[in-house]
Amino acid sequence: MTAGTCRLAVPLIGVFVSPGSLRSLLQQAPGGDFQALCGGGSGDDPLLYFFSLDDVDFDRQQIRGAYYHREKGSWKRGSFPFPGVVYFRNDAPPQRAEAFRCLLDHLNRRQAQAVNYFFGLNKWEVHRLLEGDPFLRGHLPATVCCRRDGALLESMLDRYGAVYLKACLGSRGRQVVKVLRSSDRLYEFSHCQGGLKRGRVRREQLAREVRHFFQDREYIIQQAVELMTFDGGPVDLRAEVQRNGRGELELVGIPVRVGHKQAPITTHARSFPFEDFFGAALHFEPAFLERLREEIVCLVQRIYCLIESRYGPCGELGIDLALDKDRRLWFIECNSRSARVSLAKAYGQDALHRSFLNALAYARHLSRMGSGLEF
Numbered sequence: 001m002t003a004g005t006c007r008l009a010v011p012l013i014g015v016f017v018s019p020g021s022l023r024s025l026l027q028q029a030p031g032g033d034f035q036a037l038c039g040g041g042s043g044d045d046p047l048l049y050f051f052s053l054d055d056v057d058f059d060r061q062q063i064r065g066a067y068y069h070r071e072k073g074s075w076k077r078g079s080f081p082f083p084g085v086v087y088f089r090n091d092a093p094p095q096r097a098e099a100f101r102c103l104l105d106h107l108n109r110r111q112a113q114a115v116n117y118f119f120g121l122n123k124w125e126v127h128r129l130l131e132g133d134p135f136l137r138g139h140l141p142a143t144v145c146c147r148r149d150g151a152l153l154e155s156m157l158d159r160y161g162a163v164y165l166k167a168c169l170g171s172r173g174r175q176v177v178k179v180l181r182s183s184d185r186l187y188e189f190s191h192c193q194g195g196l197k198r199g200r201v202r203r204e205q206l207a208r209e210v211r212h213f214f215q216d217r218e219y220i221i222q223q224a225v226e227l228m229t230f231d232g233g234p235v236d237l238r239a240e241v242q243r244n245g246r247g248e249l250e251l252v253g254i255p256v257r258v259g260h261k262q263a264p265i266t267t268h269a270r271s272f273p274f275e276d277f278f279g280a281a282l283h284f285e286p287a288f289l290e291r292l293r294e295e296i297v298c299l300v301q302r303i304y305c306l307i308e309s310r311y312g313p314c315g316e317l318g319i320d321l322a323l324d325k326d327r328r329l330w331f332i333e334c335n336s337r338s339a340r341v342s343l344a345k346a347y348g349q350d351a352l353h354r355s356f357l358n359a360l361a362y363a364r365h366l367s368r369m370g371s372g373l374e375f
């Protein structure tokens with residue numbers, strides 16, 4: 001298969017992944033989720049290919065990616081023109097920022113479209129955006145932004161007793177520290193960088209720990225919501241929201257995540273379907289559960305539309321929410337590229353496939369509509 005002036009009636013979709021993910025595809029590692037994306041292509045005429053930054057040849061204006069050969073049932077290398085629609089599954093490594101920018105410029109010049117955002121959402125910016133909406137304001141934990149400002153941490157602890165410190169640009173719980181005041185002079189902190197770490201320290205040492213943890217990165221300090229717990233672990237929710245092939249919003253699932261005992265975060269822990277967890281396990285009354293679901297739908301729709309009004313149209317968002325001990329609903333954060341680990345754990349492979357098929361259908365919708373995000 002060669003690149004060239006080939007024009008396809010249907011959009012050529014490029015799935016941007018890390019070099020490691022591409023390697024494992026070509027080693028034919030089991031990748032049920034990826035294969036679900038390949039529904040439309042067959043044989044030597046694929047609709048869709050995968051590529052990483054390593055595979056882009058800017059001089060020749062082609063990409064040597066990987067595609068799924070359905071007759072052979074295996075992944076092959078192939079050369080492709082630049083895609084008409086791109087689906088970003090992984091981040092570009094920070095040390096390759098320049099090459100990534102170059103790729104985006106190429107895509108822009110070709111008026112390519114994007115299924116989802118190629119950038120992570122800044123937690124502080126998103127907080128400021130949502131705060132402007134009177135309905136959403138009531139669901140936001142109090143938040144301030146800072147860089148190396150010890151006084152702000154003190155005043156937030158005075159007011160709330162426990163807070164979360166989170167890098168503005170972080171994900172998967174790697175840049176999150178929980179701090180609480182355990183007595184007049186002692187503070188407890190915990191984070192999950194390199195396994196669960198906990199400590200009890202005096203104020204000066206806490207300031208040093210925080211500086212060491214965030215270095216020069218900007219971070220927010222946020223009121224800790226008193227999360228519901230289950231089996232001693234914190235509980236929160238991930239609403240997986242997508243636009244479907246008609247461009248309408250769909251709530252694909254609401255996995256409930258239960259973190260490890262004593263852990264400050266729920267990331268990559270156990271997950272359960274919303275209805276099973278609150279209905280069968282916690283015995284919430286059906287009427288309350290129904291109302292809660294409606295409240296979640298209303299909240300995530302509003303968040304989704306506000307995010308789009310600021311950053312442009314997008315095909316999917318993973319929205320983290322939490323219920324506190326009084327069953328009040330809170331917004332925690334918004335993810336532009338969900339790995340959908342919790343969705344798969346809670347709702348199984350079928351839901352995962354459905355979500356990938358939604359992404360594909362939205363890609364086709366975008367190319368029909370001829371409008372989308374600028375790179």
Ligand SMILES: Nc1ncnc2c1ncn2[C@@H]1O[C@H](COP(=O)(O)OP(=O)(O)O)[C@@H](O)[C@H]1O
Nearest residue numbers: 164170171172173174222223224225265266333
């Ligand atoms: N304000 C908060 N109150 C209670 N728990 C929180 C708060 N902020 C974050 N968490 C917990 O930490 C986890 C990770 O924080 P999050 O903001 O989602 O950052 P990340 O981008 O790393 O996923 C959340 O899923 C939740 O379990």
Ligand SMILES: [Mg+2]
Nearest residue numbers: 172173320333
């Ligand atoms: Mg999160």
